[in-house]
Amino acid sequence: MIEAHEFLEPARNSGFTFWTGVPCSYLKSFINYSIDDPELTYVDAVNEGDAVAMASGAALAGQRAVVMMQNSGLGNAVSPLSSLSWVFRLPMLLIVTLRGDPELGDEPQHELMGQVTLRMLELLDIPWEWFPPTAQAIEPSLAAACRHMDGSGRPYALVMRKGSVAPYALRNSAPAGSAVPSPAPEGRGAPARLPSRHEVLAELVASTDPERSVVIGSTGYTGRELYAVADRANHLYMVGSMGCAPALALGLALARPELRVIIADGDGAALMRMGNFATLGAYGGPGLYHLLLDNGAHESTGGQATVSAGVNFAGVAAACGYQPATEYREAGDIGRFLAVSGGPAFMHIQTRLGTPATLPRPDVTPLVVRTRLMRHLGVDAPWVDGAHEA
Numbered sequence: 001m002i003e004a005h006e007f008l009e010p011a012r013n014s015g016f017t018f019w020t021g022v023p024c025s026y027l028k029s030f031i032n033y034s035i036d037d038p039e040l041t042y043v044d045a046v047n048e049g050d051a052v053a054m055a056s057g058a059a060l061a062g063q064r065a066v067v068m069m070q071n072s073g074l075g076n077a078v079s080p081l082s083s084l085s086w087v088f089r090l091p092m093l094l095i096v097t098l099r100g101d102p103e104l105g106d107e108p109q110h111e112l113m114g115q116v117t118l119r120m121l122e123l124l125d126i127p128w129e130w131f132p133p134t135a136q137a138i139e140p141s142l143a144a145a146c147r148h149m150d151g152s153g154r155p156y157a158l159v160m161r162k163g164s165v166a167p168y169a170l171r172n173s174a175p176a177g178s179a180v181p182s183p184a185p186e187g188r189g190a191p192a193r194l195p196s197r198h199e200v201l202a203e204l205v206a207s208t209d210p211e212r213s214v215v216i217g218s219t220g221y222t223g224r225e226l227y228a229v230a231d232r233a234n235h236l237y238m239v240g241s242m243g244c245a246p247a248l249a250l251g252l253a254l255a256r257p258e259l260r261v262i263i264a265d266g267d268g269a270a271l272m273r274m275g276n277f278a279t280l281g282a283y284g285g286p287g288l289y290h291l292l293l294d295n296g297a298h299e300s301t302g303g304q305a306t307v308s309a310g311v312n313f314a315g316v317a318a319a320c321g322y323q324p325a326t327e328y329r330e331a332g333d334i335g336r337f338l339a340v341s342g343g344p345a346f347m348h349i350q351t352r353l354g355t356p357a358t359l360p361r362p363d364v365t366p367l368v369v370r371t372r373l374m375r376h377l378g379v380d381a382p383w384v385d386g387a388h389e390a
Contacts, residue, residue, distance in 0.1 A: 004033040004168040006135040008040075011066065014142045016093060017041060018058040018255065020051045021068030026097040026160055029168035030068060036171050041254055043283050045247075046275030048073030052080040053244035055092040057251020059085075060236075060374060062381035064149075065092045065251070071099055071117040071159075072110065081124055081155065083240025084248070088370040089153025091383050093145050095131065096121070097160045104162060121157050128157035131164050150382035194352040197221065197293050200334070201229045201264060204291065207335040210234040213260040214252060214373065218245040218269045220300035221355055222293060226264055227362045233376040236369055237362055243273030246290060250280055253288045256377065260287050262338070267294040267308035274316070281321030284344030289337070290322070295351045303353065317346035 008030065019034040020043040021027065034042040045051035048069040055065035069077065074096065085092060100106045100114020121128045127148055132141040145156040195203075201222070208215060216236045217223030223237035238245050245263050253261040270276075270292055280290065292313055298304045317325035323342045328334070328349035337347045362369070374384045 001163055001166050002132070002135050002138070003166050004029040007132070007138055007165070008033050008037070010139050010142055011093075012040065014146055015064040016066050016142075018055065018063045018065040018251070019043075019068070020045050020054050020065070020251075021095075022046075022048050022051060022070065022073055024068070024070035024097045024099070026070070026099075026162060026164065027068045027095065029165045030095070032168050032170035043250070043254070043279070046279055047273075048076040049078075049080045049241075049244065050247040050273060050276060050279065052077045052085060052092070053241060053247035054251035054254075056080065056085050056088065056090040057248040057253070058255045059090040059092060059251075059381075059383070060088075060248070060370065060379075061252050061255030061377070062374070062379035062384075063255045064146075066095060067092050067155075068095045070097050071113045074113070074117065074120050078124070080241040080244050081126070084238070084244060085155055086125070087239060087366045089367055089383060090370070091149035091153050092155050093149070094126065094155050094157040095160055096128075096157055098162075101161055118159065121159075126155050126157050128159050131158040131160035133164065153383040194350055195328075195331070196354055197295065197351045198225050198229065198356055199331075200291075200293055200328075200349055200351060201226050203331065203334045204262070204264060205230045205232075207338050208234075208260070208262065210376075213262060214249075214377070215262045215264060216245050216249050218242075218263070218265045220266060220269075220298075221359070222264050222266050224300075224359055224361060225355065228356060228360055231362070231364070233372050236373055237366075239366055243269045243271075243276070245269065246276040246280055247273070249288065249290075250276075250284055253284065257285065257287060259377075260289065260338070262289045263291060265290060265292045267292065267296065267313075268298045268306050270313065271306055271308065271311070277316055277320040277322075280344050281317070284322075286341060286343035288344040290317070290344060290346045291334070291337075292346070292348050293351050294348060295353050297353060299353060299355070313348040314346065317348075322346040 034040045058065040100110030132138045148156045217226035219238045219242045249263045314325045325346040
């Protein structure tokens with residue numbers, strides 16, 4: 001058994017300063033220590049997939065990140081592990097607890113995951129080793145993780161068994177985030193003529209300075225249309241991990257607070273991971289802008305209706321602490337919205353269905369997009385050039 005500081009201090013010295021995850025009783029000492037330490041960033045994620053997305057954003061900014069989760073949460077994390085961090089080569093250290101350890105026994109809900117955890121990591125192409133049992137084994141373990149992460153741009157896992165870390169009591173009970181509900185926005189009301197998604201994205205591109213901003217286009221037509229409007233070095237097009245764009249943006253914004261980070265989101269994606277509203281409201285700050293383009297449909301998969309008509313997204317955002325949370329009314333609103341100094345900021349935009357007749361797919365690979373963006377931001381991290389196409 002080790003003490004929390006015996007792992008976290010060498011981890012800090014190795015550059016691991018961004019910590020996120022979902023609590024597990026095996027992990028409470030690490031979580032408490034990282035919350036108490038003012039030199040570490042700890043973000044309490046609402047689910048494990050969002051934690052992976054946040055760590056991916058931190059890695060995009062050149063920071064080493066740690067994601068902590070119970071093995072039951074691997075299911076929540078499969079999509080961003082396989083279609084975000086794997087595709088874009090954004091590394092992170094996973095600390096996965098082994099609940100349901102076949103050698104120890106556990107509660108019935110952990111039995112099956114205890115049997116399949118190691119196989120799941122292997123199927124996801126994530127190398128793993130047992131969490132170091134002694135203080136002397138920690139630095140070699142971290143060195144192995146860094147070698148893999150820097151060379152491949154992909155995650156590495158430490159699997160933690162029960163009793164690996166001694167207790168550490170939390171001293172700072174206040175959460176790192178500080179969401180304060182803002183006044184509820186005015187009632188929903190669409191502009192006289194609904195704009196197309198393409199028109200809104202063109203307005204967004206015209207309103208952003210490539211040198212000072214990053215624009216993240218959500219999965220599906222939003223990312224494709226952003227590419228069609230303009231393919232810039234400050235753009236990132238999500239090709240998978242539906243619903244994870246806000247968490248990715250938060251990780252990047254926390255790592256690079258001087259940037260203006262803008263999410264072009266969709267109603268289907270937002271509905272899939274609505275917990276992100278609470279996380280961004282709590283931890284986001286000035287410079288983080290969340291634009292929700294809502295056409296009421298999963299358009300890229302055939303136009304199936306979403307339930308967005310029954311959701312007051314701006315009201316949800318206001319209740320979660322976004323400041324301001326507004327509705328799009330007319331051309332020019334995006335420019336005015338991006339000029340606000342508070343944050344995180346939210347704008348709900350109702351759009352009409354339809355895409356350009358010859359909408360292209362990006363002809364640049366995700367890895368090229370990632371590397372171009374990191375170089376544009378001046379990021380100096382081994383995985384900028386150390387990871388190559390498979």
